[in-house]
Amino acid sequence: MSNIMFSVFPNENFVDLSLYQFGKEECSPAHSFGPAARNHYLFHYVLSGTGRLMADDSRGATQEYQIKSGQGFMIFPRQINTYIADRELPWEYVWIEFDGLRAKEIIEIAGLSPDRPVYHAASKDLRENMKNEMLYIAEHGQESPFHLIGHLYLFIDYLSRSTASMRLSSSGKMRDFYIKEALNYIEQNFQNDISIEGIADFCGLNRTYFGRIFKETIGKSPQEFLLSYRMAKAAELLKLTSLSVNDIGNAVGYPNQLHFSRAFKNVYGLSPREWRNKNRMVK
Template sequence: MRPHEIDFSTFEGGIFTDLMPYQYGREVCAPAHAFGPARRSHYLFHYILSGSGVFTTISDEGERIDYPLHAHEGFLIFPTQITTYIADMADPWEYIWIEFDGVQVKSVLDNLGVSTVHPVYRAHDEAAREDMAASMRALLDERDASPFVLVADTYRFIDGFARSCTPYRAAQTGKLHGFYVDEALVYIDENYVADIGVEDIARHIGLNRSYFGKVFKEAMGVSPQQFLIGYRMEKAAELLKLSALSVAEVGRAVGYPNQLHFSRAFKNVHGVSPRAWRHAHAGSVSSGAEITPVSST
């Protein structure tokens, strides 16, 4: 590929709730080529094959944060986050990307500590990193394959990403604390549909509630209760977008047998009622790489 050259495809294989790609591509950028500011509808990951550039985000406090990045590093854009990225003038980057989403994504990222505050990808396992990159290339090479093959490539991508990504919690907590938090995250993922609370999670991992809350917040940046509610509401948002379940059925599916309590919790997290959220996101499943650009690409 030659500068400025781009190769990409969109996924036309229907809806896969747990994990699915939306678009995937590869680009050799010209010097100082910029994209953004722009907002995405789904998660978008860029892996840098060669060269360098700068990824820029805006913090919740309105502060601009620049991340200079190089070959074998990457950056993850979160849904609705406004970002800009620009290729280096002297050594412009070439990257490969995948836009993806699904109900399993947030738990994977939460477990790694990857967030809008920590969006940079750096690998601690070279072999797993190469597995991830190979899966991203395969999506382009196999673009005419069946949807099941392409979704399988996406699962291999997320597996390689998770195995290779340097967890942000690693420097923040000891091994024992990390074990407790990992056990709590697994328990939440497996039981969020039931009527569980923080006391149940603490009891499951063998800690008293107070100490568990301290360990969890140090590692994850939020209290266990905040995380549990947010986790359930993210699952609910995906079900509202990707299924035809009624609001009451969605509530029961994420551990809220009372529809009123569910609607109130959902609005506290997302700012709108479940019905309003579903209406606002109607049609987004099949829209491919939906973006809201503020400047030209």
């Protein structure tokens, strides 16, 4: 039998990065999972032993990877995959499932993709720090959500800095600069009547070019990201405050309550009032 520690993160609304589940498992020989697909990003780090990952690449072709202790592998949303422990030296691993508006950008910085899912560290010290953050999260599931999210950010920092791909080209750095400028502009002005053209103008870019590099980097179009950001902020206000639905709509850039309610339901599947009744913390 496998020796497993498993926790599910509470239903909290963290916008940039959020945890979904995490744990640690000492697998029995030939223990397997899949074929299956996840809704979020799932990273495994191998503590000891070895095993195999079979995962679809960007073209939908299944690739096989042999992964050993000191390495890791990323499973991507909606990617079909199977992973199997070795019969002679089964692996023990720790895992974290996470997602958020910044997840795709961070994973690309770390050099991981459906075509390159295997984690190889360029720095042993940073790799050890990353492993320790993962173990901390796995072993402290009883801590508060904010405490665990803090350690998730530390894990992400060590993950990205421990890979050789941090040495980006100058063009990559310039693209990152534009995207960070756009994200900062959205974060500071989402409650105002802003347009994608206005964001592109702020960055000094052609709208078409801006839209293309934004989607390539973030994984969402600027319109999709702005909508997701506004609705996530609205969900926080619905859950944590007693503000009226109309006031919350105004606070996230929707002066028309009908338009706000329609947009919110398209994202969350419930009207703002229905969602608040199910999730609110302020009675």
